[in-house]
């Protein structure tokens with residue numbers, strides 16, 4: 001792996017504009033389950049149905065108990081070595097943006113500034129009637145008091161600002177397309193690139209580097225492929241770059 005790390009460091013330094021695309025594999029080391037990975041919960045029809053617009057609208061009781069419980073398993077976690085390495089690379093201007101499929105907010109918590117969240121977040125929720133945004137904690141508190149569905153001041157239902165099955169992509173997806181189009185290098189970390197339409201983004205970048213435990217459909221098109229854990233690889237990458245700066 002050492003030579004692959006060296007290649008990656010070299011490619012990163014040569015690139016004028018690098019965009020990172022992260023998936024669940026970046027958060028598993030923060031003890032957040034990979035819901036969409038092999039054997040993951042999202043693969044089961046139950047969970048896909050649970051966190052869908054249909055359930056939100058027609059079975060709010062189910063959505064705001066079991067569905068909310070599933071979302072809550074992703075809260076209160078700490079950034080890991082992979083998040084910290086990506087924040088460090090951004091500070092050194094070696095990374096220009098992070099596009100993420102994760103909703104846990106750990107890129108922000110680790111200090112990354114330019115983060116595009118493709119599947120929403122767990123910081124806020126929105127009113128289905130008036131569109132007002134409020135903190136996600138309010139929604140959780142209301143649901144735990146038995147206020148189901150939780151209501152906005154206007155009486156409308158509050159929903160998590162997470163992209164569920166049946167939801168359109170958020171405006172940040174257009175930004176992500178622009179980022180990918182101007183990228184000299186897209187570094188994919190911890191994503192098997194299976195979830196559309198985000199899985200389309202790597203095809204827009206000039207060069208690809210992939211760090212993921214499992215093979216991805218883009219491995220053959222990538223300049224560098226490392227099948228290992230995100231935290232291990234990115235920590236070594238940072239060490240390698242630091243050593244060469246001395």
Ligand SMILES: [Zn+2]
Pocket residue numbers: 127128129130131132152153154155156
């Ligand atoms: Zn409202």
